[in-house]
Amino acid sequence: MKFISEYRDQELVRQYLQEIHRITTRPWTIMEICGGQTHSLVKNGILDMLPNAITMVHGPGCPVCVTPLGIIDEAILLALRQEVILCSFGDMLRVPGSAMSLLEAKARGADVRIVYSPLEAVRLAAEHPEREVVFFAVGFETTAPANALSVVQADKMGIRNYSILASHVLVPPAMEAILSDPETRIDAFLAAGHVCTIMGMNEYDPIVAKYQTPIVVTGFEPVDLLQGILMAVQQLERGEARLENQYARVVTREGNRLAQDVINQVFDVSDRAWRGIGTIPLSGLEVKGDYSGYNARAKFKLAETAVKENPDCISGEIMKGMKKPHQCPMFGTRCKPEHPLGAPMVSSEGACAAYYQYAQTLHEA
Amino acid sequence: MCLAIPGKLTSITAQLDETFRVGKVSFGGILKDVNLAMVPQANIGDYVLVHVGVAISVIDEAEAHKTFEYIKQIGELEDLGPDQPKPQQP
Ligand code: SF4
Numbered sequence: 001m002k003f004i005s006e007y008r009d010q011e012l013v014r015q016y017l018q019e020i021h022r023i024t025t026r027p028w029t030i031m032e033i034c035g036g037q038t039h040s041l042v043k044n045g046i047l048d049m050l051p052n053a054i055t056m057v058h059g060p061g062c063p064v065c066v067t068p069l070g071i072i073d074e075a076i077l078l079a080l081r082q083e084v085i086l087c088s089f090g091d092m093l094r095v096p097g098s099a100m101s102l103l104e105a106k107a108r109g110a111d112v113r114i115v116y117s118p119l120e121a122v123r124l125a126a127e128h129p130e131r132e133v134v135f136f137a138v139g140f141e142t143t144a145p146a147n148a149l150s151v152v153q154a155d156k157m158g159i160r161n162y163s164i165l166a167s168h169v170l171v172p173p174a175m176e177a178i179l180s181d182p183e184t185r186i187d188a189f190l191a192a193g194h195v196c197t198i199m200g201m202n203e204y205d206p207i208v209a210k211y212q213t214p215i216v217v218t219g220f221e222p223v224d225l226l227q228g229i230l231m232a233v234q235q236l237e238r239g240e241a242r243l244e245n246q247y248a249r250v251v252t253r254e255g256n257r258l259a260q261d262v263i264n265q266v267f268d269v270s271d272r273a274w275r276g277i278g279t280i281p282l283s284g285l286e287v288k289g290d291y292s293g294y295n296a297r298a299k300f301k302l303a304e305t306a307v308k309e310n311p312d313c314i315s316g317e318i319m320k321g322m323k324k325p326h327q328c329p330m331f332g333t334r335c336k337p338e339h340p341l342g343a344p345m346v347s348s349e350g351a352c353a354a355y356y357q358y359a360q361t362l363h364e365a
Numbered sequence: 366m367c368l369a370i371p372g373k374l375t376s377i378t379a380q381l382d383e384t385f386r387v388g389k390v391s392f393g394g395i396l397k398d399v400n401l402a403m404v405p406q407a408n409i410g411d412y413v414l415v416h417v418g419v420a421i422s423v424i425d426e427a428e429a430h431k432t433f434e435y436i437k438q439i440g441e442l443e444d445l446g447p448d449q450p451k452p453q454q455p
Contacts, residue, residue, distance in 0.1 A: 003371040003412055003424060007432070015436050036368055089417070117418025119400060142369065145403060146419040194369045197414065197422045220368075227435060249429040250414055250422050258403045259421060 003249075007221030008044075016226035017049050020233055027053045028236050029185055029321060030229060031178070033171055034192035035062030035349025036220050042354040044222045054233065057321030058344075058351035060174055061192055063138045064091045065343040065350040066274040067167045069307040072097035075136045075165055078300060079110040085128065087121040088136035090114045091347045096340065098307045102136075118150035118164070125154065125162035134296045137164040142194040144168055144285055145259035148266035151287070151294045165296040168285035169272055171195050172203045177280045179211045184320045188232040190218040190225070193247040198263075200255025204243050212241040219247040266291055273306075276315035276343035313342030318351055325355040332356060369416035371424055374409055377401070390415055 032038060038058040041047055047056055060066055076097050079086035086102065093102045093114065106112040111131075115121050118135050125133035137147040147164060154162040171192060178184055191204060196217045204215045214235040218228030228246040235242060245251055263285070272284025287295035296302065309315075312330050317323045325331050325344065335341040337353050344350035348357060372390040378398065379387040386401040390413060399413070404420045407413050413420040 002373070003429060012433065012436065019436065117400075119418050142416055142421070145421065146400075146417045149400065149402060149419060194414075194416065194421070197369070223432060227432060246432075248431065249425045256403055256421055258405070262403070 004221065007219070007223040009223060012223050013226060016223065016230055020054070020226065020230050021051050023230075023237055024051045024053050024233055025237060027055070028187045028233060029055045029057055030188045030190065030232050031057040031059045031186045031321060032190040032192075032218070032225075033059040033061040033175065034190075034195070034220075035059075035065065035347070035351075035354075036194075037061070037190060037192065037218065037225060038351055039349050039354050040220050040222065041225060042358045045358075046222060046225060050229070054229070055321070056229075057186060058318070058354075059178070059189075060274060060277055060319045061140070061171070062344070062347055062349035063140050063143070063167070063169055064089075064095060064347040066169060066276060067092075067095070067138050068273045068275045069098055069309065070273075070305045071165070071167045072102075073099070073305065073307060074297075074302050075134075076100060076102060076105050076110075077302070078134050078165065078296060079105045079112050080108070081132075081300075083132045085111045085113060085124060085131050085133045086136060087113045087115045087118075087124065087133060089116075089138070092136055092138060094337075095346050118147050119153065122150050122154045122157070122159060122162055125159050126157065129161055131161060132299075133162050134300075135162070135164045136167070138167045140169055140171055140192070140195050141198045141263070142192075144263045144267065145198060145256070148262045151266050151291055152262060154294060155291070160293065163294045163296040163299045164287065165302075166267070166285060166287055168267065169274060170269070170283050170285065171199075172207060173280050173283035174274065174277070175207055177277070177283070178320065179207070179213065181320060183322065186213065186321065187236055188214040188216070190228045190232065191215050193217055193219045193224070193251055196245075196247070196251045196255065198256050198259045200260075201243060201245060201251065201253050202255075208241055208243045214241050215243050217243075217245045217247050217251050219250065266294075276309070276313070276319055310341040315342040315344050315352075318344055325352040326359075328352070332359070369414045369421060371412050371414050372397070372399075374399075374401075374407055374411050374413050374420075376409060388420075390420070 121135040267285035270286040344352035372392040390399040412424040
């Protein structure tokens with residue numbers, strides 16, 4: 001398919017790898033933020049082909065994984081109400097809450113539906129005026145405009161039986177939290193290409209300047225990832241720290257203004273708890289007061305409860321790059337994608353699940 | 366989660382006002398309805414990047430080619446000999 005297959009070209013992959021090997025003289029630790037990139041790196045066996053001196057650390061960039069247990073419990077509570085149709089993206093259904101998953105709630109008679117787009121949920125609300133349609137709106141900046149658009153559209157169409165349960169997280173505050181943690185050592189970042197498609201690159205200038213850490217905005221295909229890694233290593237080897245854009249076919253410096261506008265129209269920036277990490281100030285989005293009629297939390301008077309994580313899970317260390325998934329004693333034994341003990345095993349974009357799924361392609365190092 | 370897929374805009378199917386448009390996008394032959402509210406500049410024939418039913422960007426074809434040029438600039442393609450001119454697609 002155009003704009004996909006050519007970025008998987010084996011010969012080009014080989015050339016990029018060769019160049020990375022040629023220029024690497026010292027050990028470097030590079031974090032890719034986005035879970036989609038983690039998935040692609042592991043699936044395509046890229047981690048094994050990089051020089052040993054380069055350690056890829058897998059960041060917290062999987063919104064499904066970092067959604068706190070308490071919010072999943074809220075969604076399940078809503079789904080079990082008679083009048084509610086609860087819609088979400090497929091990945092959310094399997095995620096266990098403290099008592100059950102949405103899928104199990106569905107088996108108990110809850111009306112839970114998978115939608116491909118939040119706009120489908122709005123259509124469902126229009127078709128079922130007698131029901132309350134709630135969309136479980138998770139995601140990063142990439143997904144926020146579509147979720148916000150669904151609220152604007154429902155409002156324009158006069159649909160009142162639609163609301164969203166928002167669990168939105170923002171990337172730059174998480175990067176800062178990682179960089180300012182004294183236990184972390186990250187030499188460079190690959191920034192998440194699709195987040196930057198929306199937000200542009202300006203948010204990253206202060207991070208590069210403050211922490212003197214190179215950031216390369218990077219795409220998702222093998223050639224993109226290798227080019228992003230190469231650009232990062234080039235900077236590191238030269239002792240530079242700059243903001244670069246590997247993914248210029250999609251990402252502009254300003255990002256998508258219309259998408260930013262619709263986010264600002266519907267959401268306010270708020271503090272947010274990240275599963276496996278903790279609360280990061282100003283790292284999430286909450287529905288604005290003007291749209292409180294579309295905020296499931298306000299509409300159904302929900303109070304988020306803090307639920308304890310499993311103490312055996314070392315996801316904090318995984319996400320800080322201190323340990324690899326297979327170094328966790330629970331990995332593949334008590335913790336599997338069917339029974340995740342912690343955030344990174346929850347969806348295929350989490351580091352633990354990615355390693356589990358493609359374990360045969362990884363060295364048992 | 367942040368997966369977004371490129372597809373070709375083949376037609377505009379609804380236009381509520383100047384910004385609110387819906388179109389059909391072909392993903393390798395599979396057609397889907399896509400909201401175009403965030404890409405008012407997109408024309409039929411353009412490749413757009415689609416995430417959860419919403420087009421979030423128009424792909425810049427000139428920039429797309431630079432990914433392949435990049436490694437050439439470093440000189441790694443020299444050993445492959447001079448460029449073969451590719452036959453033009455009609
Ligand atoms: S393998 Fe499971 S328990 Fe161990 S860190 Fe990963 S998610 Fe947590």
